[in-house]
Each structure stands twice: as structure tokens, then as C-alpha cells.
Amino acid sequence: MSDPVFFAAPETMSLQAIADWAEAEILSGDPDLKISGVAPVEDAVPGSLVFFDNTLYLDKLAETRAAACLVGRKHKDKVPDGVAVLLCREPYRSWALVLAQLFPTAMVPRAENAIGVSERAVVDPTAVLEEGVVVEAGAVIGAGAEIGAGTAVRANSVIGEHVRIGRDCVVGANASVQHALLGNQVYLHPGVCIGQDGFGYAMGPGGHLKVPQIGRVVIQDNVEIGANTTVDRGANRDTVIGEGTKIDNQVQIGHNVVVGRHCVIVSQVGLSGSCTLEDYVAIGGQTGVRGHVTIGMGAQIAGVSIVNDDVPAGGRYGGTPAKPVKQWFRELAAIRKLAERGSEK
Template sequence: MSTRLKELVERFGGQLQGSGDIEIVGIAPLDVAGPAHITFLTNPKFRSQAAQTKAAALILSAADDALIGAEYGGTRIVAPNPYAYFARVAQLFEAQSSIPAAPGVHPTAVVDSDAEVAATASIGPHVVIEPGAKIGEHVVIGAGGYVGRDARIGAYTRFYARVTFHARCEIGERGILHSGVVIGTDGFGFANEAGTYVRIPQTGRVMIGNDVDIGANTTVDRGALSDTVIEDGVKLDNQIQIAHNVHIGAHTAMAGCVGVAGSAKIGKYCTFGGAAMILGHLTIADRVHVSSGSLVSRSIHEPGQYTGFYPLAKNADWEKSAAIVRNLSAMREKIRELEKTIKSLTESKTT
């Protein structure tokens, strides 16, 4: 399907520079876009490439348009946030090209008679839905999915194949859970008794808000007594572990392999780079940004960028540095003794 540029501007806003009657059939990167594509510029280092692109239209900022618009010469859509504009255009093309899931329950699905499934919902092959579960309007449950007893799934939420959503957990509207996601497993709760472990039943839930995306093979544990909470707009990448009783504030995003230990409280609008680790029972303020690979070992009370890892080096150099780090405490004591000696010598000379 094709879309005219003026239709994009009518839908998403922006300032059109050039003909609005040009039809485009898709989005492509700057270097491969052709005369039927729209492309976008967000990074200044690609300005020269954008000026030479063969795309039918270019999404860019007012500042970039002033610098390269004339050189490019084609139709432009000037937007305050070109990347967000690109995302919305991409969503439009995805919706136009995708085949909507047909409402109804697949013959191989097992849906308990006490479950409530909206007539517009689509329940795929070999799905199991337990008693008391409520499936909202236009929900899609992909093949092999599982929805536990008394679970709640809000309207327009989509579970891709093999999502497991355990008993009493809830998710709001327009959520997306990718394949392999597991919501509501037991948290890691055990009481030590003379060197052995006594299991602590995990009786809380997982409560997920609206517009939440969760990547493949990510797991979110249910709370021990209170709930694990993921607020509206949170974005979780693949292979993330969220432990019991964690609370993640609205519109926080985490890249792949992040681990969040139990009872951590994370604020709104935070970001965490890949493989960042957050220890348990910490509090992290709103708008905190943690670099990839960092270990957060203390609470963070002020917004800002935080980094906590040792710089990469050749192994031999790293081992030397590690040896120095191990000896820092002893070196500090030696320095203190030297300072005392120097101070004593200085005082004796002045007297």
C-alpha cells in the first residue's frame, strides 16, 4: 500500500516542504532509500549522506533542514523530533502491511468455561486459558500461550507465541509481550534454617500498566506478599530479569540482559543500558540514566547519568591494575604514615 506525504502531515503534523502528492510505499535507511521511500535524519554525522539520498522524502529537524535542505532538493517533512516522527510513520506502514488476527478461538485451544473472552479477541492454536481469566477486546494470544487463573488482559494487548502469563497477574491496554516472556513466576524467596532453605510462598501478583512492551525471554517474578509493579509505558528489552516486589516507574526503558534484584524501587523516565545490574532494596530517583554494564550498588537520589564499571583493557594491563586495586587499602595506610613523618620533620625544622 502507498501513502501520500500530505496524508502523513495531516495525521502526524510537521511542516511540509515540497509536494504533498508524492506517494511512498515504505521507509528505508538513507543509503538505500529509493524514489518510493521516505527516510529520516537524526544524527548530525549523517548529514552529508542525507543530502545525497535518493529518497522521495526526508524527515528532519528545522536545524538540519536549514543546513542541507537546499542541497537535498527533495520534499522534506520538518519535525521537532524526527526520530519519533519516523517511529509513527513506521507504525502506520506496519499496520497497513500486516494481516490482522481473525477474531475467535482456534479449535485446538483450551479455554475454560469460566474464563471470559471478548468476541473480538483472537486465541491461537494450543493456547490454554484457565478459569476466571478475563481477555479484553481485540486481544491476540499467539500459539502455545498460557493465561492463568483469574488473570486480566486489557484491550488491544498482544501476546506473541509461547507467552506465559500466570495466575492473578494483570496487564493493561495496548501491551506487547514477545515470545518466551514469562510473567508471574515465583520470586526467589527462601528462609535459611541451619544451612538449608525453606521455601517462602510467593503470594503477590505482577501488575503491568498500559502501553508496556516486553521483549523475548524476559521474566518478571510475582511479589512475595505485595505486588511486583510495572507502570505505564515501560519498555523492557530481551532477556531481562525483574525480581519479586520490584516497582518500575512509568516510561522507564531497559536494554537487554538488565537484572533488577528484589524490592528495588525505580523511578519514572529512567534508562538502563544493556547488562546493567541493580541490587535489591535500592531506590532510584526519576530520570536516572545508567550506562551499560554498570553495577548499581547504592540508592540514587538525584537525576543524571551514572556509570560504574572498570574500563576495558588488555588482559595483562587489567591484571596489573587489579593488583593495584587490591593493595589500595595498604597503600593508603602507608601514605598516611608518610604524611605523618613529613609533617613531623617539617615541624621539627620550623622549631
């Protein structure tokens, strides 16, 4: 079997170029040193660039064969002799800046050689596509939809009637977008579903009466949504995803939810209807948030938590039900001590 390389190795570049991209200072090493690739610290070969910011890998750093290392001030003296030291404030962020320069196609993958509208796509004649839109085979564009310049609609995706999609977006393969307005530079990974019915029923002993969901989904600029995530349209107002927010795979966002700007939502989180996340909220994986609660600006919620009540701005909460982490840790320690005492009897 052949062994394809999906992201071609970059051309050789100088240490100084790496430093410029990484916003780093060369503490040791020749600025003209040639860097021929990137690698994890433990797999590096001569010519490789690595980064280090996790003490769990200190032993691997000591043995690395890399040519250069992006590292913070705290660990700069741990880099072995012979490895060029690039001092940066946040090594992982600097690593991201370098990779974006070396592998731009890994940022937002596009089909190679895809130009214009495929003959095997179905585009309603009333749809409006600006210059440079790519529509791949099997995609369907509904009546009255509008798609901005530079946007790519990947294979077998469905764009519903009157949907608005901004410029330089990517709608991944097998995605579905309906009853929605998307800003610019929105990236929907494969299998994302946007704008379907919210889960609304008037329950009763004689059966459950479906409540029509008449809102929309509004996704602002520079939002990225991971594979197989679902965002329900609003029931009686819009579901909103704020500018710059990043959402992982397999997240469920219910109707009327408002997610602020630059939030981070990790995989398998469930946001119940009408909850609100203010700006810069971060939620760990497999956490559930009850409907109609508000998580304040900059708050952080640990993974596998249940949020039943409002969380103040800047709060750090975790557990079931979620509570301030210091209280949570104290309770866990108390339970552990009780268990240890019980085992001694």
C-alpha cells in the same frame, strides 16, 4: 526460495499527507509530490522517504537518492538539492508517527484471519472471554481467568487460573502468565514469563528453605515487554510495572520490584528484588540494580553499570559501581593517563 514480504508496501501518498502525519513543515518540495515507500538514507531510491538525525550518516545524506527527508532544524541545510525537506522538531519521533500510519500491523502483529477460539486451544469452561477475543491453537486458558475484548492469545501460550487480562492486549506465542493482573493494551512478546515464583530462600548450613511467594504481578495500561523477559511475582506484596513502560528482550525483574510509569529498560538488565524505579527512568543494556535501592524520577543509567546505592531524581549515572557520569568520566580519563605513562617507561 521465495522471498516473502511480511509488511506490505504502502500505497503511494502525497508529501502533504506525510507532513501531516509527521507533524512537520514542508520547507521545500511540492505538497503533491508522490511518496511510494520508506528506506534508510543510504538505500533510498526515487520516491522514498528517509529521516536524518545522526551526524555519523552525513556523508550518506549527501548522496541520498530519496524524494523527501524528515530532518531537524540543525541539519536542514545538509539535505541535498532536489530532496524535499520536511522540517520537524524530532525527526525520529516523526518517523515513528509516519511508520505507524503506513505499517499498522507492524505495531502489534496479529495472526491473519484468526477469529475466535481455535478448536485446538484449551479453554476452561469457567474462564470468561469477552467479545472479540482470539485464542490460537495450542493455547491454554485456566479456570476463572478473565480476558477482555479484542485481546489475542497467541499459539501455545498459557494463561493461569484467575488471571485478569484487559482489552486489546496481545500475549505472544509461548508466553506464560500466572498470578497476574494486566491492564489494557499490554503487549507481551513471545516467550515472556509473568508471575512465576520470585527467587526467595532462607539460606542455612543445613540447606536452603524455600520461602513461599504470595504476591502478584500488576501490569498497568500500555506496557510492552520484550521476548523472553521474566517478571517474578511479589514475595509479600505485588510486583508492579507502571503505565506506558517499555521493556526490551531478556530482562529479569525480581519479586517486589516497582517500576514506575513510562520507564525504558533495555535488554539484559537485571532488577533485583524490592528495588524501585520511579517514573521516566531509563536503564541501558546489561545493567544490574541491587535490591532495595531506589532510582529517582527521570534518572538515566548507562549500559553495563552496577547500581549499588540510591540514585537521585534526574541523575545521570554509569560505571561499576555506578556514580555520576562526570565523576565516572574523570576517573576513566585518570586511569587512561596512568596507563599511558606506564607504557612510556
